[in-house]
Amino acid sequence: MADEKTPNKKPKFNAYWIYAILIAVLLSMTVFNSDSQWQDAPRTNVSDFERYLNDGDVKKVVVINKQRALVYLDQEALAKDAHKKIPKTTFLKQANTGPHYEFEIGDLTLFQERLQEAKAKGIQFDYDFKTKHNIWTDYIGILLPLVLFIGIWIFLMRRMSGGGAAGGGGQIFNIGKSRAKLFDEKTDTKVSFKDVAGLEGAKEEVQEIVDFLKNPDKYTSLGGKIPKGALLVGPPGTGKTLLAKAVAGEAKVPFFSLSGSDFVEMFVGVGASRVRDLFKQAKDKSPSIIFIDEIDAIGRARGKSNFTGSNDERENTLNQLLTEMDGFGSKENVIILAATNRADVLDKALMRAGRFDRQIYVDLPDLRERKEIFEVHLKPIKTSESLDTDFLAKQTPGFSGADIANVCNEAALIAARNGKKGVDKQDFLDAVDRIVGGLEKKNKIITPEEKKTIAYHEAGHATVSWMLEHAAPLVKVTIVPRGQSLGAAWYLPEERLIVRTEQMLDEMCATLGGRAAEKVIFNKISTGALSDLEKVMKQARAMVTVYGLNNKIGNLTYYDSTGQSDYNFSKPYSEETAQVIDKEISAIIEEQYERAIALLEKHKDKLTTLADRLLEKEVIFKDDLEKIFGSRPFEKKEEQKETPESILEKEDGGESKAS
Template identity: 75%
Template sequence: MANQKPKKKLDPKKPKFSAYWIYAAIIIIFLGLNLFGDGGFSEPAKTNPAEFKDYLSNGDIEKVEIINRNQARVYLTSEAKEKEIHKKNIEPGFLSTGDSPTYTFQFGDLQNFENDINEIKKENNLNTVVTYDTSSDVIGELFWALLPFILIIGVWIFIMRKMSSGAGGGAGGQIFNIGKSKAKLFDQNTDVKTSFKDVAGLEGAKEEVQEIVDFLKQPEKYTALGGKIPKGALLVGPPGTGKTLLAKAVAGEAKVPFFSLSGSDFVEMFVGVGASRVRDLFKQAKEKSPSIIFIDEIDAIGRARGKSNFSGSNDERENTLNQLLTEMDGFGTNTNVIVIAATNRADVLDKALMRAGRFDRQIYVDLPDLNERKEIFEVHLGPLKKVADELDTEFLAKQTPGFSGADIANVCNEAALIAARKGNKAVGKQDFLDAVDRIVGGLEKKNKIITPSEKKAIAFHEAGHATVSWMLEHAAPLVKVTIVPRGQSLGAAWYLPEERLIVRPEQMLDEMCAALGGRAAEKVIFNKISTGALSDLEKVTKQARAMVTIYGLNDAVGNITYYDSSGQSEYNFTKPYSEKTSELIDKEISNLIEEQYKRAIDLLEHNKDKLSQLAEILLDKEVIFKDDLEKIFGKRPFDKEIAETKPVKKKNSLPVENGQDIKSSDGKDTDEEGELTENDSVNK
């Protein structure tokens, strides 16, 4: 590349040739011939047969020219041109000649007109000359004859120009470029400011893609030892973890042509368009090699073949995938084109796409840990103009377990909006805590109408969660409890759990017991239960089912898992176990939940006075914190320092799903236990 001769730059002052110049010249010539063909702009004056007879009787007319048997052109004598009556009609026009008619008029029957002329000539003894001529607009007739051919040729040229152009001009040109790639090109002339410094955390993923960038910059460093450039890298991870941001950083760092597009850009309603766009994309990339192609959300075209095609018809997505497989590793493959793809659905991708030689590297982009969240906060706090001095990024990182990079960016933005709404001069610690509550739980609804009895039931429900979690060793430590309605929930309890890499049965059982503490409190205090525990029940049912059917943590079922990491089970119509086993699974799930429910009731029965005291404080303040519980229960004996380490990917692990804000079947708002866990979806 360094030995290439610099291209000649076109002189900006020199006008570029355009085909439209030819069209303009043709139009000007045509107008000129029409305007100047019959004596220029000098047109004879209009008269009528009566005035003509007067002029003829006076001897003013030298010649009469009869055109096409219905029009007369009148030429005056030199003496008549000096008369005042004619002077105003014989003023010379633009490009006019001396021998030009002064008057013209239309007449009726030629025979009667000739008789009138002969009679006047005879009476006045005149020698006026009468001539005959025929005239035709040759150019006009030729133009009308050629007009259909001109239109056809013009339309044909327009279509050819559109089909040969690289990009369609709007909706009209798009039909002719339907098979063209929609990839956006970034090169060294494009202003891409994102670099690896803007990507906080993701150290392992950055190392992998940094090596690809280095290979493109210094290929001889690797080829000297016989290494080959990788064909592709697949970024896999949950939404919002920075996969697309990492690709933007590659575009900013690589300094080579970078084609960016989404997997859905290949999909079109016309058959064969997707494959055509794949061919066109790789053709452009090979012409500009070495280059990088980035395909975001590749699962739109990379789904495993044959899974969803029940009709047996020709599937456009399969054709697109087949073409992509051929282009990435087939005959005539150009090794100087690297494909980077991103997806959060790696389980549905085709095995042929995932093999080495196509995507040599699969880079897992996980949710950030404590240290990485701290770095991400520092990046996103930079754009905020005024931040309080006492703000501690480590504290913020501890308050946001399970948050992705996109969620942290949203927290910073929400905190700035909340501070502006309050009229603060700087974004403070409380603004960030309110932003976390806003994102996790939803907007506060202080004007929601709640009866005193309902409010009391909600207070004891939330106090039950807090009391049981305080008494259990492996339950998450409490942050705060509120009975202010937020989002769809009528109350919430916020916890800050350990970020565990593995979870043991006793830990899961303690979490289930704490989740059932709300319903247990209603049973202990009122001897009644309500629909407010719907989200709690959903959460513990999922956890119990996971223990029995996924993790093999139940003695009766044994060390068996029915979890399918390949995703094939979702297309099966039969269960992977017998009816007898199904009954056993249902029984064990029910036993697990009921045991923890009874355990929660026993704990609350022994601490009924403290539960009531906590509920009364909650009814009075509406929001209570960890300090309030310490005043009632004393110091929690299970608190300990959490040693945080980098997360390690376990291939066959499945996170325990936690509760979500949902509504009960009767349409009433349900209560939520607003846990912040490492596996929680932030948009609860």
């Protein structure tokens, strides 16, 4: 067992080591084959050489490559004081036989004439001319640029083909291979449906896919065909990828997982080649599952973004994918799963029956499903015994599974920061505030006048929402800056499936309550209502152009659920209708603004009391509003008994977040 746990510390093989060794060998050959004696001889000059020659000290002169002369002295000359600097022995303790000097000869013809003149004078010495070549230097001059060019070319090709990543795309000659990661059912895939909380409807759909792979004869014996593909559609973070992993874990078959961007490459034809290789591998390991995450990277509608008229590599990849999915027979037992949050941009040919037979919508979790998701993510966290998951589920409407996981992690970090031994209810509330509202900035510099304006602005929201029947009642208001907003308010909305006209109008009136309060109290308005105006503008435009809730426009909608209008440069209505739409939007907003002003004028004293308390405490809760306004006459009994879902609406320049 000890050997299994001991990590392998051996260095990994790298091809670049081979290149380094080859270069080192070539350089060493160059160095060791050079004339070391030539380099070790002491330097002298022509004048000293002529003096040594005339004194009869020179025994031999050898001219190398017509440039340098090597001078050899006789043994008697070495004993003279003029040559005492010359070592008598070499580093191997052998007699120094020369060369004893070396120097640049300059003009070869002139130097040769001087040697002949010395000979004519009767001076006894020998001289010779030699040419020496280092063959390895010549080879390096030819081979080194070629080796460098090949090395740079291989390096660039590896980078462009995936940079040595895992899978077939890591090498230049395997660039067309599929980069899908294969999960083995015995070792890798450990996720099951028990690990997927909520998503009951989606789990029922994919459970049949698992049954198809486990017992195909049960369905084919009656003449039915196994579905070829299922498309998981839903907002980000709802668990589409997790659901696909659970299918692989339950089916216990080979599971090929990759992203749509893995098919995209700068080389022409690579994407299509990878599609062919992926489906070939899946058929070889049948029964199996192919999962393509974010399929909209290659599955976008063709011909929409190709304005240049040139060939589009992404379209070629999609065409190959369509061909491969059509080529599957019912007996091959290969099912394709895909996930996207942009189903509206996918190509019609990809969505048709026979390719993706089923479209499974993975929606945001409801109250009961959020509780189940909390229970899954709370298992590794040390929580207090009094923590209630029902309460946590009610505090997080509109949160996806990924958001809930983030809340649990943030709560654990907050508890650890405060030195607690367990995560309690307040830590989770602080985590929700932190994630939705942003980081609390208590040290932000705000003048007293600005703080007063913010307090009345938030008090205006609270007052109007408390007085209107269909507006979401308030839970907490703060004037402590959070994120990009200067104030924040938490509301208690109902999780409605349909919204009526009066409900939308009451919400718009409550949203404009902040600016209306500034008008009523100061008779001035500020830029702090940016997010309010953005929100009501979207709501009013949706009433008029989307939901058909305007009497003058009538029962018409200009909404296109297919997303085709995004590529059009013209609007689906005339200029006259556009003017009517603008007037109706403006009329709706101004009417609710005047309505908010009238409400605040009527309850001005209570508005002032609420703002003063907010300035004093900086944070007020529902109990403070009940002391000032009393109980809401139209409040439901269920709302009085328990705390319903809360939501944060950021004001004063921040973006508003709604469920």
